[in-house]
Amino acid sequence: MNNLGDSSAQSFFSEIAVNLVAIVILYWGKCGPSACSTRYLVATAVADLLTIVFAVILRRVGYYYFPGTFLDITPVCSVIAVPGEAATDCSVWFTVTFTFDRFVAICCQKWKIKYCAGKTAAVVLTTTGVLLCFINMPYLFIYHPLKVVDNIPWDCVRKPGTYTDPGWVGYDRLSTVLTPSLPFVLILLFNALTVRHILVTSRVRKGLRGQSKAENRSDPEMESRRRSVILLLTISGSFIILWSVSVAQLLYNTIAGLDQNTYNDSEYIFQHTGDMLMILSCCTNTFILGVTQSKFRQQFISAAKYPLTSIIQLINKQNT
Known part of the structure; x- marks a missing residue:
């Protein structure tokens, strides 16, 4: 178990290092389609990094592989829950803002x-981040201790009343709408409109340029759009695929009227598979940038x- 915990921690720390390098390259190298989109990509990379730190390493890896540390004290894990949830929401909504951009x-x-x-x-990203942090503040009050040892509360267990209290039920529904239901729909909508516009524009430009099947003249404008769309569809497509299980679970729970207390x-x-894929979506953007952007690779x-x-x-200097 210790070897497994050490290897898991090492893999996540490696992911942190890769994300830090990606953030620096994006910020200084301007590897995005434009300076504006680069800001969205940097913000998304930062949100992904914070998700790995708070939602994965401090909450999951620490809980399962290093039990009994100060991270399991109830006030500490309650505080950690807020930036963990907020970072995940920011990662999702920054993907939406990039898609809209x-x-x-x-x-x-x-x-x-x-x-x-x-x-x-900058205004869009700052406003979105502040709002999502504010929306996730109730996670400070959603947990109570599983046990108390020497007057120290340990572990974070969701209070039973939060499953039935109308205020908390409404908050849960709002949270599921904000992440991931509404972003899922918006990304699909914006991508569909973007692809439709490009297909129509491509036909028009080919007609205006007098291109035929026998001709193969390059169009710099369409080539630039093609690279931009490849990056867009790859990032948003990865999000849609990896979040689809969580969305399906939310739909199933809504239709069947289930909550976590009644799970078989x-x-x-199914829930934890969705959680695993959801977290994985925060680790793929660096790989996507490396595959789709030649400047980033270089x-x-x-x-x-x-x-x-x-x-x-x-x-060489010392030898000479």
Whole structure:
């Protein structure tokens, strides 16, 4: 068990290191389709990183593999729950804002200059982050201790009343609508409109340029849009696939009228499978950027080689 815990912790710490490198490369290298979209990608990477730290390492890895530490004290795990939930929500909604940014940039030329700007992105991201942190503050009060040892409350167990109290029931429904139900619908909608616009525009541009099947002249504008759409669809498509189990579970629970107190074994497994895939969605964006963006790949490789090249240069200087 200890070996398994050590390997799990090491893998997550490696993921943190990779995300930190990705954030630095995105911030300084400007590897996104535009400076504005780069801000959305940086914000999403930061939210993913915080999700790994709070929702995975401090809550799950710490609880299962390192029990009995100060992280299991009730006030501590209640405090950790807030940034964990907020970071997950931010990761989801920053993906929505990035999708909407690309939708405006590609489909709404009249709004592009005003909306697709660095200041606008900063306002949108800051407002979204602050609101989501505020919405998740009730997690401070949703848990009570499982046991009390020497006047110290241990473990975080959800209070039974939160499953039946109208206020908490309403809060749960609001939370499920905000994440992931509404983002799921919005991402599908914006992607569908963006793809439809590109297909129509592509036909028109080909007609205006007099292209035929025998001709193969490049169109820089369409090539730029193609790269942007590949990144957009890959990130949002990954989100849709990895969150689909959680969305299906929410729909099933709503239709069947279930809550966590009434889960059987298969429903419990289904829930945790959705949680696992949900967390995995916060670890895929760096890989997606590496696959779809050549500039990001180049700078990532350069960053990986930098320590080795620095050592070689230092050795060469000492030898000379």
